[in-house]
Amino acid sequence: xxxxxxxxxxxxxxxxxxxxxxxxxxxxxxxxxxxxxxxxxxxxxxxxxxxxxxxxxxxxxxxxxxxxxxxxxxxxxxxxxxxxxxxxxxxxxxxxxxxxxxxxxxxxxxxxxxxxxxxxxxxxxxxxxxxxxxxxxxxxxxxxxxxxxxxxxxxxxxxxxxxxxxxxxxxxxxxxxxxxxxxxxxxxxxxxxxxxxxxxxxxxxxxxxxxxxxxxxxxxxxxxxxxxxxxxxxxxxxxxxxxxxxxxxxxxxxxxxxxxxxxxxxxxxxxxxxxxxxxxxxxxxxxxxxxxxxxxxxxxxxxxxxxxxxxxxxxxxxxxxxxxxxxxxxxxxxxxxxxxxxxxxxxxxxxxxxxxxxxxxxxxxxxxxxxxxxxx
Amino acid sequence: xxxxxxxxxxxxxxxxxxxxxxxxxxxxxxxxxxxxxxxxxxxxxxxxxxxxxxxxxxxxxxxxxxxxxxxxxxxxxxxxxxxxxxxxxxxxxxxxxxxxx
Numbered sequence: 364x365x366x367x368x369x370x371x372x373x374x375x376x377x378x379x380x381x382x383x384x385x386x387x388x389x390x391x392x393x394x395x396x397x398x399x400x401x402x403x404x405x406x407x408x409x410x411x412x413x414x415x416x417x418x419x420x421x422x423x424x425x426x427x428x429x430x431x432x433x434x435x436x437x438x439x440x441x442x443x444x445x446x447x448x449x450x451x452x453x454x455x456x457x458x459x460x461x462x463x464x465x466x467x468x469x470x471x472x473x474x475x476x477x478x479x480x481x482x483x484x485x486x487x488x489x490x491x492x493x494x495x496x497x498x499x500x501x502x503x504x505x506x507x508x509x510x511x512x513x514x515x516x517x518x519x520x521x522x523x524x525x526x527x528x529x530x531x532x533x534x535x536x537x538x539x540x541x542x543x544x545x546x547x548x549x550x551x552x553x554x555x556x557x558x559x560x561x562x563x564x565x566x567x568x569x570x571x572x573x574x575x576x577x578x579x580x581x582x583x584x585x586x587x588x589x590x591x592x593x594x595x596x597x598x599x600x601x602x603x604x605x606x607x608x609x610x611x612x613x614x615x616x617x618x619x620x621x622x623x624x625x626x627x628x629x630x631x632x633x634x635x636x637x638x639x640x641x642x643x644x645x646x647x648x649x650x651x652x653x654x655x656x657x658x659x660x661x662x663x664x665x666x667x668x669x670x671x672x673x674x675x676x677x678x679x680x681x682x683x684x685x686x687x688x689x690x691x692x693x694x695x696x697x698x699x700x701x702x703x704x705x706x707x708x709x710x711x712x713x714x715x716x717x718x719x720x721x722x723x724x725x726x727x728x729x730x731x732x733x734x735x736x737x738x739x
Numbered sequence: 740x741x742x743x744x745x746x747x748x749x750x751x752x753x754x755x756x757x758x759x760x761x762x763x764x765x766x767x768x769x770x771x772x773x774x775x776x777x778x779x780x781x782x783x784x785x786x787x788x789x790x791x792x793x794x795x796x797x798x799x800x801x802x803x804x805x806x807x808x809x810x811x812x813x814x815x816x817x818x819x820x821x822x823x824x825x826x827x828x829x830x831x832x833x834x835x836x837x838x839x840x
Contacts, residue, residue: 366763389759389763390759391789391793394753394793397752397756482791482793482795482796483792483796484792
């Protein structure tokens with residue numbers, strides 16, 4: 364068994380470029396390490412393929428000098444493994460082979476080796492090859508860092524742009540689906556349990572007839588600004604914004620066991636935030652309108668609806684229809700909810716603010732729906 | 740055996756590695772003798788190959804040269820070539836003088 368050069372003699376200097384030397388001959392490993400250290404690099408030595416794999420996986424070096432002929436895992440196998448693992452694929456590998464061993468070189472190229480050194484190793488050749496690879500490695504790293512940075516910036520810009528038009532949660536989902544599968548929401552339509560909340564500016568349609576267009580847009584923007592913020596605060600997903608009404612879904616597209624409570628919290632915040640906006644509108648000339656809200660729970664279909672040219676990711680179904688009918692019947696400042704919704708939030712609603720409206724016939728519905736009115 | 744001494748010049752920055760290097764060469768000589776006695780040509784070939792690689796790298800051209808004879812002898816099963824190479828190696832290791840620059 365060959366003697367190993369004591370570790371203190373091979374103690375790596377503090378250097379920014381770390382080279383792993385793999386050779387089952389300790390003398391050869393010590394020699395290579397010494398040459399690298401004399402060039403200001405840090406060199407670590409290991410004496411078997413298996414030890415090399417453990418080292419590389421734990422702390423990927425900046426370059427590997429790898430002997431080809433070793434008992435156990437040989438240099439080719441280590442090189443192949445490193446090049447097929449994304450974590451180590453970029454680490455340059457120099458295979459150390461016998462000068463006349465052309466077959467090994469061909470096999471090394473196939474294994475992904477970046478360069479070759481012949482034994483006996485000449486100092487100038489080793490240094491020149493390692494320095495070249497070091498420069499290439501630095502350039503490659505810089506380019507990769509730039510590419511990643513540009514990619515992150517591009518995605519962030521895309522996400523910000525998306526989020527202005529659709530719910531940030533859906534935007535995130537689309538971005539994530541695009542990364543994973545290349546197309547958003549590949550999963551087909553699903554039947555899901557939802558809590559649907561509609562918010563609507565009551566009497567606003569009449570108001571638009573007597574208000575200047577630019578003022579209408581300003582009012583709507585202010586209105587939507589406060590109510591979307593309220594929806595996002597409770598992790599609601601906005602599925603549609605049409606005219607002066609907003610549809611918010613809970614428990615979709617991500618499960619929310621407390622979906623009804625979230626819908627209730629959203630409705631309460633919407634009314635509270637809107638009341639401040641409304642007070643300002645009233646102070647600056649008076650706008651005869653108010654916010655009405657309808658909440659229903661039940662099954663709905665979640666999926667992409669539309670054509671290949673215009674697609675809407677939305678919820679459709681009974682719960683949405685009922686919430687829509689309720690909001691149409693809600694007075695300014697009133698929240699109308701179905702019986703099941705009320706039962707679920709009863710302990711959160713001050714009793715004096717809730718009033719049972721009876722079993723009501725809603726337009727388009729064959730039976731009746733129990734309805735509660737809450738006025739805060 | 741020749742009465743000549745062998746002078747080898749080694750790079751100064753390798754000086755502290757040489758004691759271990761020489762110690763390993765002596766162990767290598769013992770291993771060569773054992774392998775030769777056992778007619779273990781595969782091990783002889785591997786030892787010769789290693790000598791070729793490491794000798795010249797440190798500046799010991801004779802080690803590489805003898806290693807080549809060992810490797811060739813092991814490949815061809817030439818016992819006389821092997822015997823002569825091992826004797827030459829023994830002579831070299833006993834007489835080598837090393838200087839550093």
